Amino acid sequence: MNTGSDETGEAVAAADGTKSEPALGSRAPEFIKARRALHLSWQVGVFIVGLAVVVAGVIMLPLPGPGWLVIFGGMAIWATEFVWAQLVLRWTKRKVTEATQKALDPRVRRRNIILTSIGLLIIAVLVGIYVWKFGFEMPWKIKE
Numbered sequence: 001m002n003t004g005s006d007e008t009g010e011a012v013a014a015a016d017g018t019k020s021e022p023a024l025g026s027r028a029p030e031f032i033k034a035r036r037a038l039h040l041s042w043q044v045g046v047f048i049v050g051l052a053v054v055v056a057g058v059i060m061l062p063l064p065g066p067g068w069l070v071i072f073g074g075m076a077i078w079a080t081e082f083v084w085a086q087l088v089l090r091w092t093k094r095k096v097t098e099a100t101q102k103a104l105d106p107r108v109r110r111r112n113i114i115l116t117s118i119g120l121l122i123i124a125v126l127v128g129i130y131v132w133k134f135g136f137e138m139p140w141k142i143k144e
Helices: 038-060 067-079 085-101 106-134
Strands: 009-015 019-022
Touching: 009 067, 038 067, 067 085
Parallel strands: none
Antiparallel strands: 009 019
């Protein structure tokens, strides 16, 4: 994939003068990239640290904690060294931006507010029926 730049890590200027995404590739310092064994060790280290952060994020999904935020942090660590992670992060960033723009559309916001109101109304009716029938007793203490 040609991004229009020979320098890795450098942002490429688009035709309209705005900056596009940075070039793909390793962000390791030049003295590390110059030595194959050192660069491979660097990549293994980045992979292990990124994997530890991603695993911690996956563990936080069912437990209290910012699971998705930590997973994306691990992906960002991987993206400092691996092109596949850079492409995944670019795709994710595009999708999040598209979803944000779609959510800001007045028609979509109005629909979301209406659906949320209907959902809350249904929940309130169900709670009201439960309280009317059983009172404030917990389900495991009901004697019927």
